[in-house]
Amino acid sequence: MNLLEVEGLEKSFGGVTAISDLHFEVPPGLVYSVIGPNGAGKTTLFNMLSGIYKPDEGRVRFDDHDLNGLLPHQVAQLGVSRTFQNLQLFFNMSVLDNVMVGCHLRSHSGPLSGALRLPNVRREEELTEHWGHEALEFCGLDDLIGREASALPYGALKRLEIARALASRPRLLMMDEPAAGLNDTETVELRALIRRICDAGITVLLVEHNMGLVMQVSDRILVLDYGSRLAEGSPEQIRSDPKVIEAYLGGEVQYAV
Amino acid sequence: MSQRKGFYLLTLLVVLLPLLFPDNYFVTVVAVSAGLNAILAVSLNLLMGYAGQISLGHAAFFGMGAYTSAILTTKFAWNPWPAMVAGMILTGTIAFFMARPVLKLKGHYLAMATLGFGIIINIILVQAVGLTGGPDGLGEIPTLSFFGWQVDTDLRWYIVIGSCMLLVVWLALNLINSRSGRALRALHGSEVAAEMMGIDTTATKTGVFVMAALIASLAGSLFAHQQSFVSPDSCDFFFSIELVTMVVLGGMASTYGAVFGAIVLTFLPELLVVFEDFEVMIFGAILMSMMIFLPQGMFVGMQNLLQRLTHRRSALPGEDPNEPA
Incomplete structure (x- = not known):
């Protein structure tokens, strides 16, 4: 098949x-x-x-x-996930936030529960952060976790795009x-x-x-x-x-x- | 985190102000307006600062909330609470049906479309004299009451609007740091990449547009009951521009920035009254120099400046007080 x-x-x-x-x-x-x-x-x-x-x-x-x-x-x-020829990163966000957006389809909380920060949202956030770390580690970006995406060199940005795509599994x-x-x-x-x-x-x-x-x-x-x-x-x-x-x-x- | 500390600080400020300066005009009157403006700026910032969708018609949603409350309570003798909810339902519905066609536009085109919408609403408010009172507006709007606690003094209004502002700020902060908030910011960063990560960008844009409209409508209802009078001037095109200025002045994509911008823009004209004829000129000059010297916005700019200073300090050897000499 x-x-x-x-x-x-x-x-x-x-x-x-x-x-x-x-x-x-x-x-x-x-x-x-x-x-x-x-x-x-x-x-x-x-x-x-x-x-x-x-x-x-x-x-x-x-x-x-x-x-x-x-x-x-x-x-x-x-x-299906993809990377782009011309970088399409979220330059207004941190490195970790970028890959956490990649986890969008693996989590489910909606805007209302997010705004109220219900306990299950907090748990999901922790899990998403963990997944984000995993994806960054897989691509060798773990030491850049705390940085803003806009502060990364070109080669790391390319890998960040891959990490973000992988985060969606x-x-x-x-x-x-x-x-x-x-x-x-x-x-x-x-x-x-x-x-x-x-x-x-x-x-x-x-x-x-x-x-x-x-x-x-x-x-x-x-x-x-x-x-x-x-x-x-x-x-x-x-x-x-x-x-x-x-x-x-x-x-x-x-x-x- | 610093987000939480910031919120405690803001709460402390809201609580302390009336205790330190009771019966002060700036606290009980100007600060109430600042609080309402802060609610509006925070809601507009969700749409503009975070999701990157500019709106030059935000005052229209404020006006719809204000007028629905005013009309239902004065002409139909409704209780203010269901009137407030009715205002939000009406505003939310209109925002929902408007969002799809309008948010397909980007940049300047979106600005023009929302501008047009704001003007249309304002014209309706002026022309529908039978319902809205036309240019003269509507007066004698009853005040709010919580289980018999009448909100009938300036201090009480301060408490109500202060709490509402804190609530809205808290919700906005939570939202931005949640899954949906990340989706909003992603949409701003790259729409095509956001889609590819599984975010339904159309639904997300519609959602944030409706949410911003609902908050604006709530602020409008509060405004109507607090002032007990509404007129088309209170929600015209210039007010929309003022709200955009608040967001930009404070710093886009920062909830505290929006609050800060609202406070500055509400207090500044009051403080500049002493310059009489030169008031507007000085006001303009201040805005210009702010944007030239702190282009990321006052709040965000100062935050970055402070961060850079403390970083440089800690980077210098021998300046660390904990370091053994």
Whole structure:
């Protein structure tokens, strides 16, 4: 059984086709990467999978649920979380508050009981704080707990986005260019983090430009070109696929592995 | 935490003022207005400071509460309590149906829409002479009574409004540090990320809009009974702007900041009366320099300044009194 199934997906913006007749399946427990040149439709695909854009055609199924027509918060309720290419952190909040927002779906108290600070709310707050600590620890951010999000360096912000997404305990985590802007050491740490996430039983859908990272961390790779599927397979298959070499790598095979 | 200490301090201030200065005009009259303004500023701050949804029509909700109480008690001889509840139901319902279309707008567009709403309500209050008394307003509104305890002196009003303000501040502080409060602040930080964390941003925005409106309506009813007179001037566009100024002056996204802003903006004009003709000019100059020198708001700005000073102090070696010489 596949965790995510995409069938005949189409999306265009005012005559410009972003995604055309795309289909792929993501089995559970894998790191599944989507690569392709800039403008290939990777972020558009992510935005459709997370309910931010509505597809023009086609179906997205997540674990037997039809995602078509769902709003992002409804998609999140099914167990999908994501990070963003351009940081979408809550810079007006502390590091801990950011991940505690990530726990939103795991807690239930409403505004009225919150305003009255009833005993069960207090217990839930303690639990949420504990979950927040857990997520930060998992991403190696535990020493930054007391800080304001706006005071963090870029690399830590990238990890904070991942920690926030993980705090919701998703079954599918979509990461949009998590390595962009990171230095080599941070990229190595990120690779280990992605593996840890996968080992924790969370399926990872990764969009990334850093070929070294993609080749090392992925179980399967989907190559997009002009919004449609160019190739799909294991890193080895992709590496030696002549179509991919031709279209994506410009005829020369050069990865910094 | 410091939040709680702040609340104790505010409570102490509210209790001590009339004891230290009994029968003082500034305590029994101006402080009551300041208390009402603080309730309004705290409610607007939930919407504007925390959730990031600007409203230039908050006075309209205040006016709806005030007029519902005034009309029902004077024209239909209702008891003030059910009239107050009726005001809140009416205001809440209107806010609820308004929230969805209006809160789809962002930034300047939202400001314009709420501004328009405020003006419409004000025009209705002026034009519906039969019901509202038109520009002359409505008078002879009966006062409140709690089981026979008539709220008929300035000091008693001070107690009632002071307690209400403390209650609203307490609720707001709790709310902001709860799951729903975090959802509000998240919505301000990044709407798309908030959605992705499972927060129904539309429902959250509607909720905070209705909540702010309900609190404003309550303040309006209290105002009507305290003044025993309401007129369209007490809830016009300028009052909406004044409320926004209170929130910004005190410091956005700080409940104490909103209270502080309300207190400053209520007392300042009273204190500047001595300058007579120059009053408004000096008032404007003070506001301008506040925003230039403490752009995060007076309260938040001073808090940060204080924090930086104490940090620097503790960072210097040899200045720690506990350190062995």
